[in-house]
Amino acid sequence: MEKLKKYVSVKDEDHFYHQGAVELLIFNFLLILTILTIWLFKNHRFRFLHETGGAMLYGLVMGLVIRYVTKSADVESGTVYECEELKSGPSTLLINITNQVYEYQYKREINHHNVNGHQGNAMLQKMTFDPSIFFNILLPPIIFHAGYSLKKRHFFRNLGSILTYAFLGTAISCIVTGLIMYGFVKAMVHIGQLNQWEFHFTDCLFFGSLMSATDPVTVLAIFHELNVDTDLYTLLFGESVLNDAVAIVLTHSISIYSPKENPNTFDAAAFFQSVGNFLGIFAGSFAMGSSYAVHLTKFTKLCEFPMLETGLFFLLSWSAFLSAEAAGLTGIVAVLFCGVTQAHYTYNNLSPDSKMRTKQLFEFMNFLAENVIFCYMGLALFTFQNHIFNPLFIFGALVAVFVARASNIYPLSFFLNLGRKQKIHRNFQHMMMFSGLRGAVAFALAIRDTGTQPRQVMFSTALLLVFFTVWVLGGGTTPMLAWLQIRVGVDPDEDLTAKAASQSASNLDKNTTKAESAWLFRIWYGFDHKYLKPLLTHTGPPLTSTLPEWCSPVARLLTSPSAYGDQLKDGDTVYIINNDELTENCELSAHVPVPAQDSTGSIQATGKEDIQEGDLGLGSYKLQLQHIASQPQKNSLA
């Protein structure tokens, strides 16, 4: 370690005046460039590069420029000082240098091997912002939006399959990836690439769990634009939303409970502790997220002040995330279910103005956050200072990711098809296999801890896999759709009606249709419709008619006057589900004051957006709600 004495002035003259402005400007510039590119592509119906891919590309170029054009002006680079007086690192260090006291803030512990010449490049440092910003600020709006825009009708029809893919599939994917990576790590040890640092099986599992978070934002955007078969869309969308949550909790559980004593043997106690931990964290986060969502009930008469309402809505949803994180639970899961619950109950209590405001606000925040993250991923390839690219590990990861995806989709689809009336077609399975893109969540999980060498290898590898999947798989979506002959230009409404008709023609037993929606959820839905909705919102049947006789004083108190009009039909849950959705959708459509192209435009721009379901009403409503009617080029690919 050198002991150089250099005279460097930290504060330049302008320091006071543009702290942080340049870095933010760079991001703004990249985002503006991205938006203009998207616009150009959309205008020319060019679908091989999605906005996120574009953002990543621009980030990459900018990172290259920053790294090699802005020279490290700080001569202190890589100099390590000995401070004999200190025995450990305090969070704030006051240092007396030539009779001036300087305050230094603890950033991180770094390994000796990480000390390099780029360490002191102030620009690189500023551009690599704190991972906690990802988790606390950029990720919540994306996940919340996914939950908030999740439309229940198609989702619940495929709920069993979605849950299977999300829970069982992610677990399979995690374990398969872990095992394959462990094989590759063993191979690396064998050829001597891994002599200086250790790589345990739990590390491999950790990598497996973070790589199991799929994020097919590109694919879904294209599906949406082309109106691909609704079942396929819903399966993919539902899987990707829940799968993020599962992967995050899995990563969390693995990182906490790894058997420290002998990391390579299987420790049954630790394993079951991990499983228990997983279930506990998942349930806790779910409960916390949902409980935050029901704060804004029909009794808070905030409707008169839409600004306050929107503000409260926004802050409560964010608080759901933050509280869960602060309590040691998983914020992402909390905010996801907060979004779902908000959409289900709170949304009905909002004033029409607030309904629109919140929808647009979250849509906008989702759009910005997503593009910032993808820009940042591009930047990180060159600005992150401690990359370790190991070719064998990267190759192994590439193989593992595909094998894991395959062993998730194909076997599970086979078993699901045994129970499903509406089979998941082989080509759909191929498409789902192909749509295993990795994105923001995998990246965020990987960047959270890059202190040790195994974690740095994982981070660099995860980053490359994100690039690869977004550009190659994302870009190949349209050709793949054509090649697999998957229907495009499907009107989701007609599609459903047609299916229902064909079913009722071939099978007159109504119960079959019922069994097709998840039976467990039908019970829940009935309970929800009879008790929760009337309690928490102004809709649904009056509690006086659903609760037993002896509860009637309480029931009368809790029932909204407007609920009495809507009397309960006896137990027909299919009717309830459809009717419920219909009411909501019509309400939504009535408050979207935009002409046809605009609405479509916004859908195209946001990827996971689901507004087109505003059009899913019964036939009689179709004349009124025609803002999707002018959808261009039907069946252009099929």
Added chain:
Amino acid sequence: MEKLKKYVSVKDEDHFYHQGAVELLIFNFLLILTILTIWLFKNHRFRFLHETGGAMLYGLVMGLVIRYVTKSADVESGTVYECEELKSGPSTLLINITNQVYEYQYKREINHHNVNGHQGNAMLQKMTFDPSIFFNILLPPIIFHAGYSLKKRHFFRNLGSILTYAFLGTAISCIVTGLIMYGFVKAMVHIGQLNQWEFHFTDCLFFGSLMSATDPVTVLAIFHELNVDTDLYTLLFGESVLNDAVAIVLTHSISIYSPKENPNTFDAAAFFQSVGNFLGIFAGSFAMGSSYAVHLTKFTKLCEFPMLETGLFFLLSWSAFLSAEAAGLTGIVAVLFCGVTQAHYTYNNLSPDSKMRTKQLFEFMNFLAENVIFCYMGLALFTFQNHIFNPLFIFGALVAVFVARASNIYPLSFFLNLGRKQKIHRNFQHMMMFSGLRGAVAFALAIRDTGTQPRQVMFSTALLLVFFTVWVLGGGTTPMLAWLQIRVGVDPDEDLTAKAASQSASNLDKNTTKAESAWLFRIWYGFDHKYLKPLLTHTGPPLTSTLPEWCSPVARLLTSPSAYGDQLKDGDTVYIINNDELTENCELSAHVPVPAQDSTGSIQATGKEDIQEGDLGLGSYKLQLQHIASQPQKNSLA
């Protein structure tokens, strides 16, 4: 300086999992509390505490709790280490402590006297966030919103007076405050309170300039709610918006060009350099802000994708701020005029959906940012670690601020009344005098640099003055209005018509009415209407009719096809101004799909909002646009 060796572990177990979440949660919690309080107050028509005052109060309580409940767990507090090897502080310090390398990031240079026991309280440290966050993230949306919601009609009618108050008045206020403070500083030196640190005249002027930024957000909110006389409202609103910009540039100029050699003598060269600097920075920032605003012209056909449009709009406006800061200009001025220009030109090019989205987005961001800042101000009283409260200085500042405001308002009003047809009434002058609240901008300017003792005294004093003015003056607005017998419950439209009628009755010469709007701006307005509007937007007369004959090929190319319908009436600028406003307002109203109370609610909530002008159309439009019609309690106070 002690040389203790303590063993402190920086990273607790949960460190990895809730970085930053707790601090954000505290802010969220405070904001939720504030919103609920506002709602309660609004419901009970309680006007003595505005939302900003409430936010400050909650922040104060929370700050108290954080300071005295969370004990400083870090034993290293106030320990200064000697590092003999270093001669200056590098931006990143790598320190080898017991064979582990820790990375420390440069935070600031601190004076020896600032080293105290609270230095190491991690919680306090985390809550006092970087001043650059104020400047780069929280302030821009507030200022932009002020510019964007600035309605031209009343503003231009009072333009001369507003400019006089904003430029001349702020300069007077700055100098008067500076002189009075210099007197108090001399007195402090006399009684021996100022022996250890120096306080120059330029420091006093600096304090004067930062205390000249008035922010009557509370007063304006109440004015809006009660429909106080429009002229008074416009004068105050216009003054406060421009005055922030002037005060910021003034502070900047003073902080750069202080005669370093002998700070107490008057240096004519440095003075004129400062004046030149002021003008240069102001003009440069103005130009930069406006140039960013015209990017989204009618030729960028982004209307089909409202999400992209909104995104681009947002990013461009923010970039105006950041570019100006990065270029050494003043971002606030740039973003203010960017907002004004966006509202004037770009707004007309937006799709109807985007018009609403941008309005609501900026309204929401303004609301959040404002409340965060006021919460933070409350927090800062207890969490900021280097307060210096000097009673004499604080008393001096209180006196200075009032004397300065008086010597701004009364003499200038006197001179303005010499030229104005519509005199500024004596009671109006008292009300303006009374509305000299200090807020976010003064605080942000003061917190930007708290390195030296004079700056710390200024910061602590500025903070107390903000508290005092917001709570005492803000709370006293309603009684003051009643006491000064100022008209409330005025319909802005009727008001204007009545005034116009009384004028045309007493004076048939049309030119007098014309002369009342600033004559300089009438020339500009004509130019704008004839050339700029047709060039940049789809409205206005076609360029083919306004440009000379020989330009016609270019003119035809640049004119929007929709412009040909609107032929130029010959030179009647009054008609143009009114007509222009009318078109805009009707357009706006037509796209606000909210019922009566909602719209009013949002106005009340945002303070500086100006939506009610959407109703300022001619009589014939009044039947259609009745969303303000149900305004409660007219003339309740008069």
